[in-house]
Amino acid sequence: xxxxxxxxxxxxxxxxxxxxxxxxxxxxxxxxxxxxxxxxxxxxxxxxxxxxxxxxxxxxxxxxxxxxxxxxxxxxxxxxxxxxxxxxxxxxxxxxxxxxxxxxxxxxxxxxxxxxxxxxxxxxxxxxxxxxxxxxxxxxxxxxxxxxxxxxxxxxxxxxxxxxxxxxxxxxxxxxxxxxxxxxxxxxxxxxxxxxxxxxxxxxxxxxxxxxxxxxxxxxxxxxxxxxxxxxxxxxxxxxxxxxxxxxxxxxxxxxxxxxxxxxxxxxxxxxxxxxxxxxxxxxxxxxxxxxxxxxxxxxxxxxxxxxxxxxxxxxxxxxxx
Numbered sequence: 001x002x003x004x005x006x007x008x009x010x011x012x013x014x015x016x017x018x019x020x021x022x023x024x025x026x027x028x029x030x031x032x033x034x035x036x037x038x039x040x041x042x043x044x045x046x047x048x049x050x051x052x053x054x055x056x057x058x059x060x061x062x063x064x065x066x067x068x069x070x071x072x073x074x075x076x077x078x079x080x081x082x083x084x085x086x087x088x089x090x091x092x093x094x095x096x097x098x099x100x101x102x103x104x105x106x107x108x109x110x111x112x113x114x115x116x117x118x119x120x121x122x123x124x125x126x127x128x129x130x131x132x133x134x135x136x137x138x139x140x141x142x143x144x145x146x147x148x149x150x151x152x153x154x155x156x157x158x159x160x161x162x163x164x165x166x167x168x169x170x171x172x173x174x175x176x177x178x179x180x181x182x183x184x185x186x187x188x189x190x191x192x193x194x195x196x197x198x199x200x201x202x203x204x205x206x207x208x209x210x211x212x213x214x215x216x217x218x219x220x221x222x223x224x225x226x227x228x229x230x231x232x233x234x235x236x237x238x239x240x241x242x243x244x245x246x247x248x249x250x251x252x253x254x255x256x257x258x259x260x261x262x263x264x265x266x267x268x269x270x271x272x273x274x275x276x277x278x279x280x281x282x283x284x285x286x287x288x289x290x291x292x293x294x295x296x297x298x299x300x301x302x303x304x305x306x307x308x309x310x311x312x313x314x315x316x317x318x319x320x321x322x
Contacts, residue, residue, distance in 0.1 A: 169204050181225070
């Protein structure tokens with residue numbers, strides 16, 4: 001009986017010691033993480049303070065940067081954006097806008113790597129801040145649309161693998177103006193046919209190529225969407241549909257080229273009937289006498305008039321002068 005009590009007492013003590021150890025480790029880990037965050041914020045503060053931002057603007061950037069770090073964005077990515085923004089003389093509100101777009105995307109559970117890559121690409125090309133913001137805003141919207149396409153497919157009972165990778169693939173195609181309906185069809189058909197992510201990615205890239213080719217040939221987004229739709233309705237096989245799209249595009253491009261080559265060259269006269277001001281000659285029509293400027297009296301030479309030109313055959317002679 002005494003031995004049993006000692007065993008229970010030992011188990012209780014051991015359990016308490018284990019809990020204390022776990023609690024201590026948790027506190028240590030939290031303290032280390034806090035210390036790391038403080039160190040990171042201190043580094044960012046030094047970078048921001050060396051720029052031309054005001055005290056208010058510096059706090060605004062630093063607070064948003066802290067939100068990024070706490071949401072899971074890496075310190076290196078956050079620091080690089082701040083350093084490049086200061087170097088490129090980005091205003092504080094543009095920096096915050098870039099951070100806000102990345103933060104919103106991260107908080108929605110969407111991949112942010114492509115956004116950060118686009119920001120860095122913009123810095124490398126010395127792009128204007130408005131262009132960088134516009135590009136990543138559009139990319140963020142495409143990521144949201146891609147998730148909607150993916151979720152819709154799953155709601156219809158499809159088991160789509162590689163969620164984040166598939167979102168990236170779909171978003172890239174949306175960026176190249178591949179119609180939403182075509183990507184939704186690709187996801188459903190590709191999954192039903194048992195195609196891998198790599199195979200679906202390859203088809204997606206092919207559709208992107210077709211879309212860009214169609215845009216370059218002068219087709220509008222509506223025409224591209226209709227072309228893809230007709231091809232999808234013509235078959236249930238992915239390879240056949242891609243071939244149909246290619247054939248339709250080649251026909252469209254060939255037709256457009258023929259119409260362009262056979263078009264009548266535009267007249268050199270303007271809508272008002274006169275040549276551009278660079279012309280040195282007065283415009284006349286065949287068989288007509290040059291028109292005299294309105295409101296301008298004829299110039300008198302005071303000399304003997306030149307003999308008139310004989311009338312053309314078949315024309316009546318002019319009446320005698322009084």
